[in-house]
Every structure is written in structure tokens, then in C-alpha cells.
Amino acid sequence: MIDRGLTKQPAAASAIVQTATMVRGYGDAYRQALADWHAIIDGLVKPTFDEDLPLADLAAAVAEARAAVTPDPRQAALKRTIAEIRARALAEARPPVVEANSE
16 A cells, blocks of 8 residues: 555655554454545545545545544545535546537
8 A cells, every 4th residue: 555655646655655643453443444534445545546536635524534533333524524525525626517619
């Protein structure tokens, strides 16, 4: 993952490495932290590297997602934040719609 980060978005490599600090604890806390980490990696990082998600600033997106992590087993805030980041990135990447002049 780090090698892909250095190749695809070098500025994001540090943010990706720092996500490893999310995974800590034992038992349920560990499982929750690992699930949160996977949500960020699978929802933002991998799709960006695979060029399925046009995130220009992956580091900021990862930081925003990490800030949304709460001790919620349903990951409601985190999932909502990831969905919002993805929607913004896709909306920004869409070419503007040009209406034809009907004369």
C-alpha cells in the first residue's frame, strides 16, 4: 500500500502510514479499530490508487475520514463521511454540462 502511495500520490504516503495507528486495543476494540481502518483504506485509498475515485488530495480525505471515527460499531459517522468525500470527488471530476443553444 505504501509503495502504491509513493507512486500514485507521494504527498499522501505519510497519511496512509499514520492510519496504522488507528489499529490498537484488544478484543472488540481491536476489531472495531481494524474495521474502521478497512473502511478508510477500502473506501478511499484503494479506489484512488485504482483510479476509480478521482481524489486530488488523498491525504486530506484520509484525515477527514479519520476525524469521523467514533466508537460506533455501525460506523455511521465514518461511513457517512466517506460517502460525502466520494460524492464530492466524483462531482468535481464530472465535466460541466453544456446546454445546447436551441435557436
